[in-house]
Amino acid sequence: MIYLDNSATTRLDPEVLEAMLPFLQEEYGNPSSKHYTLAQNSKKATDEARFHVSQLMGCKPDEVIFTSGSTESNNMILKGIMDFYSDQGSHLVVSKSEHSSILETAKFLEKKGHEVTYLNVDKYGRVQIEELETLVKVPQKPLLVSIIWGNNETGSINDIRYIAELCMKNNIFLHTDATQVLGKIDVRDSIEGVRFFSCSAHKLHGPKGIGASIIKKDELGIKTQITPLLHGGGQEFDYRSGTISTHNIVGFGKAAEIALREIEQTQKKLKQLESYLISKLRERFHEIMHLNSDTKNKIPGIVNVRFNDVDNEFLIQELGSKVALSTGSACSSSKPSHVLLSMGLSLEQVRSSVRISLSKYNTLNEIDELCKMLAGE
Numbered sequence: 001m002i003y004l005d006n007s008a009t010t011r012l013d014p015e016v017l018e019a020m021l022p023f024l025q026e027e028y029g030n031p032s033s034k035h036y037t038l039a040q041n042s043k044k045a046t047d048e049a050r051f052h053v054s055q056l057m058g059c060k061p062d063e064v065i066f067t068s069g070s071t072e073s074n075n076m077i078l079k080g081i082m083d084f085y086s087d088q089g090s091h092l093v094v095s096k097s098e099h100s101s102i103l104e105t106a107k108f109l110e111k112k113g114h115e116v117t118y119l120n121v122d123k124y125g126r127v128q129i130e131e132l133e134t135l136v137k138v139p140q141k142p143l144l145v146s147i148i149w150g151n152n153e154t155g156s157i158n159d160i161r162y163i164a165e166l167c168m169k170n171n172i173f174l175h176t177d178a179t180q181v182l183g184k185i186d187v188r189d190s191i192e193g194v195r196f197f198s199c200s201a202h203k204l205h206g207p208k209g210i211g212a213s214i215i216k217k218d219e220l221g222i223k224t225q226i227t228p229l230l231h232g233g234g235q236e237f238d239y240r241s242g243t244i245s246t247h248n249i250v251g252f253g254k255a256a257e258i259a260l261r262e263i264e265q266t267q268k269k270l271k272q273l274e275s276y277l278i279s280k281l282r283e284r285f286h287e288i289m290h291l292n293s294d295t296k297n298k299i300p301g302i303v304n305v306r307f308n309d310v311d312n313e314f315l316i317q318e319l320g321s322k323v324a325l326s327t328g329s330a331c332s333s334s335k336p337s338h339v340l341l342s343m344g345l346s347l348e349q350v351r352s353s354v355r356i357s358l359s360k361y362n363t364l365n366e367i368d369e370l371c372k373m374l375a376g377e
């Protein structure tokens with residue numbers, strides 16, 4: 001099987017598995033328990049993991065709040081801010097090309113009485129900055145802006161650094177869904193002014209069911225408060241209750257450590273694979289193939305293409321025993337992609353679009369194989 005659906009999830013790195021195993025076997029202590037070795041070992045391991053995640057993100061360890069993944073983090077941050085600061089405003093801004101865990105949360109909040117603006121995007125799925133520039137200055141200015149950093153369907157990157165400056169100047173909270181960029185672009189230099197992030201370990205060769213909300217402190221070093229999504233024993237600095245998932249956190253920490261250690265070589269490899277893929281597709285299918293993704297300013301390794309008169313579901317099913325491809329987000333796979341529609345593609349074009357997403361484990365040979373299969377050879 002040639003696995004080319006790495007935006008949906010990734011293969012577990014063997015080093016990650018090895019790090020996790022003791023915490024599924026003999027090291028089963030609850031890290032929140034006290035005074036005995038088994039608990040202390042788990043606490044030490046989760047502290048170390050928190051440190052590695054914070055290094056990858058460029059934040060402090062106590063700004064990392066472990067969750068079950070980006071869906072939970074996105075829900076937690078949007079609902080938590082809109083509730084906690086309701087006396088300061090009620091206006092939320094998101095873009096039309098967000099992941100469904102943002103869009104559905106925004107719709108929920110809208111039903112609860114909040115005002116929500118859905119920003120238009122350009123032909124590659126990037127936010128139209130001028131619209132945001134106007135919005136931040138209106139009297140009913142937003143309380144929170146939530147913009148995806150890199151798109152999961154096209155790979156397009158939004159200018160988070162500029163958006164952060166804009167929000168900071170206007171005293172508006174900014175959240176970014178960083179799920180797809182982690183480990184593929186270095187986010188550490190651009191996070192000034194971004195108070196909230198979401199991420200999931202399984203997109204960077206870590207385990208599923210674990211991720212984080214990054215909640216940064218304010219300029220004075222004071223903890224940023226939000227209403228928790230899960231109330232209970234006060235784990236995760238009172239932000240998210242529930243016994244923490246030690247083995248998964250250890251796996252996430254190891255994945256983050258590897259991602260940071262290998263970031264330059266991963267980027268280089270993904271860029272090389274991507275340009276080879278595009279050139280091979282152009283060579284073979286030039287008159288019937290169109291790129292939906294931009295070729296610059298994007299996450300390396302995510303390519304969205306369409307083939308004239310091809311039914312994407314049919315194509316993916318036909319090749320399904322040999323290659324893993326997708327029509328778009330695995331989280332809304334039954335519907336035509338709202339991301340591609342928001343970019344102005346027709347329904348027919350959306351239905352002939354395929355996402356090919358690569359990882360450090362893919363090879364040039366696999367791309368040759370894919371091209372042969374697409375050509376029916």
Ligand code: PMP
Nearest residue numbers: 069070071072099152177179200
């Ligand atoms: N945001 C983005 C951009 C994603 O790609 C995904 C996963 N497809 C999510 C959020 C949700 O992540 P998870 O399923 O791990 O909760």
